[in-house]
Structure formats: C-alpha cells, structure tokens
Amino acid sequence: MTSTCTHAQDDWELYALGGLDREIEREMSAHLESGCEECRQQYFEVQNSLNALGGSAPLVKPSANVERKLMKRIHADLAPAKSASPFWKFAPWAVAFACLIVMLWLGRDRARMQSELAQARQQALRLQQNQQSLEAKLEAAEKSIGQSTSSAVSQPVSTARDNSKVEAELRTKLDQVQQQAQMAEAAREQAQQQIAQLQAQVATATTRSAALESELRSAEDRAARTDSQKTQVLAAELAKSQAEVKRLSTAAVSATTNNDRVQRLLQSASLQQIDLRSVDPQGGHATARALYSPQGGLLIVADALPKLPEQKCYQVWLIRKSAPAITSAGLMTLQDDGKGMLFAPPSPELAEVTALAITDEPAGGSVSARGKKLLFGAQ
C-alpha cells in the first residue's frame, strides 16, 4: 500500500516509547490529533506491541488491601465527611481553631492601638480647646488694661474741692491701675507660656498620633502576613504528620510480613543454602549467606558490605543450570552498618540455582549483569 502521508515514515516506535526530542514529539502529537488515520493506525500497532512487552512481565497479583484502599479513597471522595478517621476528621477544625486564636490575638493588639490613638486624638482636642480658652482670656486681659489706662487718663480734674485730695486719690487710682496693668501683663505672659506649652503638647500629640497610625498600619500588615504564615506552617505540620503516619503504617506491615516470610522459607521442604564470599578487592571482607527454595523464595543476608557511590547499588543474580542461565533476584537493600538483606518471592527459577553472585550495578539495577562481581558462592 502506498502511503499518502508524509508522516507515515516517522519514528512511531520511538515516539511511543518516549525519549524523542520534545519539538519532534510535539509535532507528532499534533499530527496524531489532526486525525491522520494511517499514522494513528501505525501508532496503535506500535503501542499494542509495547503493551504486549508490558504483558511479558511475570504476573504478580496485588494484595486485596489495594482494592480496599482504592474503594475507601473513592467513597471518601463521594462522602468525605463520612469516611474520614476521627483524627483527620477533626484536624481541619483544629487548624481553623488555631487560626482563630491567632486572629483574636492580633485583633486584640490592633484594638489596643486603636484605643491609644483615640485617646491621643481626644487629648489633642482638649489641649486645643484649652489654648483657645486661654487666648480668649488673654484678649480680655489686654482689653482690660486698655480700658483701665484710658479711664485713668480721662478722669475729670475740673472739680476743685481740694487739689491735694484729688491728687492723692488720683495717685492712688494710678497706682491701682498700674498694679492691675502689671497683673494683667503677668497674666498675659503666663497665658502665653501656657499657650506655648499647649502648642508643644499638641505637636507631641500629633506626632504620637501619626506614629500610632503608622504602627497600626504595620501591625495590620504584620497580622495579614503572620496569619498566612501560621496557616502555612500548620498545613506543613499536618502534611508531615500524615506522611509520618503513612511511613509507620508501612513499616509495621513490612515488619509483620518479613517475619511470616522467614517462617515460610525455613519451613519449606527443599530449603538450600549457599555461602558467598568476596571475590574482588572492592568487596572487602564482605560475606553473605543465602537460603532459598522454589516454594519459600530467597532470603540473602550480607555483612560488611562496603558503601557504594550514590549512583550504584548491589544486585543479586541467580546462576542456573538452564535458561535463563543468569537472572536477577533483585536489589539488595543496605544499612549504614554494612548489613544488607534481600527477600525475593517464590519462583520456579529458584529450582535450578547452582550459584549466586552479587554485583554493583547502576542505581535502579540492570536487566542483565554488567557490573563488577563482588561476592560469589556456589553449591
């Protein structure tokens, strides 16, 4: 059949596997979405072949727990309030309560500042009123001085009853007026001083008021920021707690199942043992012992394993009489103290094992053994 599409010769195999240049990948995706039947057909065939490759993986059944957990998760989606555990049911309320406390605390701080500001404003108002009152008094005193002086000057002298008596009276009155004028002058000076003091107090109160307003604005900003930060911290702590609960649950399940596995292995009829020792200087003084049977699986425990670089891992290989002659048993987990352990599930491939080897492979392991053989042991 002759192709009519210019994309028909494209690398649909490489596209389906992933790993092509992103630009090319986008172009090919766009072409598929455009509806080219010929290329779609090619792509599906490739995809089916790859899925067949996926189907070549040995069948392993998930535990029944997975289905239970999945359905629980789904039912929780449909009715979240019903399925939440008591702790997690109340966790959001706890977070909300904590936020409320923070907000109340911040609100109280804000109210205190607002009260102080109102008091400062009232004080400034009172001082202004006092100033106005004193200014009025001062004006009245000045007026009084003027009146007294003019009154004294315009006193009639035409009566000539007794010149000396009049003169004495006038002198007395003049003295009185002068005294009143001095008192008024003193009062005026005192009033001016009070006004100056009041003006200084008003200026201080105004400054204080401005400072309080600025502080209030800062406090409001801080409150907004703190509120958000507190919420974030609480959310992070909540997530951390959830992760810890999950990790502990997994560890508990793992510990229980490990014990069961060892019992099953030790009780199996055709249990065999191989001791491994270091066969390379890189392996140091490491040793290992493997117990295995087709029905019970493989348990291998190693000691004094040197620490590997980050990009390497230990991988255990079965060496068999028949094909596959060399096959991976899995990756060995390693502790800080150099002890390593691997459980592998029961497998017919354990029936014809003649030897075991441990190699160093790239992190994540290899499909076929390519690393250095560090430990080896045969029957």
Added chain:
Amino acid sequence: MPSPEQDDSFLLAQVEKRDPDALQALYRKYSNRVFSLIYRIVENRSAAEELLQDTFYRLWERPHFYSAEKGTLVSWLLTVGRNIALDHKRKESRRAAHHVITPGDGEGFDIENLPEIGALTDPDLSRSIRQAMESLPPAQKSTLEMAYFEGLTHQELAERTGESLGTVKTRIRLGISKLREALRSYGTALLL
C-alpha cells in the same frame, strides 16, 4: 453478548457518572495486568501497590482523559501505569543518596498473595509474548527492555550500552518491528 470493549465503554460511562461499582469492576478486570507491569518496573511491592492505586484513582478522577480513539482502555491503563511507575523510579533514584534503607524496605511480597510467575490470564498469550521476546537478538531485546521497563532515554541507553545514538534507535525500531511480526506470526490476537 457485548465485546470487552463494549463492556469497558459501559463501565467507563458509569465511572463518569461517579459509580464506584463500575470502577471496582474495571479494577478487578485489569488490575493484575497493570500491577505486573508496575511491579516489574519498580521492583518493590508496597510502592507498586501505591502506584496501582494511583493509576486507577486517576481513571476515577479524570475518566474523560481516556478516549476510545486513542486505543483500548487496558492499553491506556498500561500506559498510565508505566508512566507513573517510571516517574516514581526516577524520583527514587534521585533521592536514593539520602535514603537510609532498612531490611525489608525494598523487596516485599505479601505472604497471602504470593506472586504467580509465568502465569498470565491467557497462557497462550503469555507464551506467545515470551517466545516473541526470546526470538529477538539479545542486544535488541535488552535495549528494548531497558527502554520500556527502565524508561531510559536514548542518550542514557547509548551511555549504558556504549553504543552510538543511531545504533540504539535502530535497535529499538527493529526490536519493536520484529516483536510485531513475531506476534502476528504466532497468530496472537492481542487482547490489548
């Protein structure tokens, strides 16, 4: 009698209507196959079980992401499961340096559900696939397996195998092509 695809279409439509029973039915139908692939990639039972749950939860959350025009549902599930597993594996590799491993943390299996090696639901299909894989030249087979199960890029494959980029790409193309031919010659109607 409805075909498997018709069954899937019906169940998927029910999932879109938020019917948990429909999702459970799809889970029971395809979980073993998807789980086997995920387990083969991550080689850790507890992680694989979490990822299997995530795969089906994704179907529950976004059923509209699947389109029948893109292939069968199981094919889509295998693709999603593979992508999720490879992502997990890459993240694990990145943080491996900071992870203190304890015995039993890695290779786990549940004593109640012992793995059944070499026993796909359809034994003929299983045999055909294995024979097809065995028929590939070793270099093609290992390159293809590393690309598919380990998710290595072409550049990483070239570095791992010590071959040129061109050789790696050719091996993948030929490998898949031969796998397709081999499966056809075995007369296997893929149930995918």
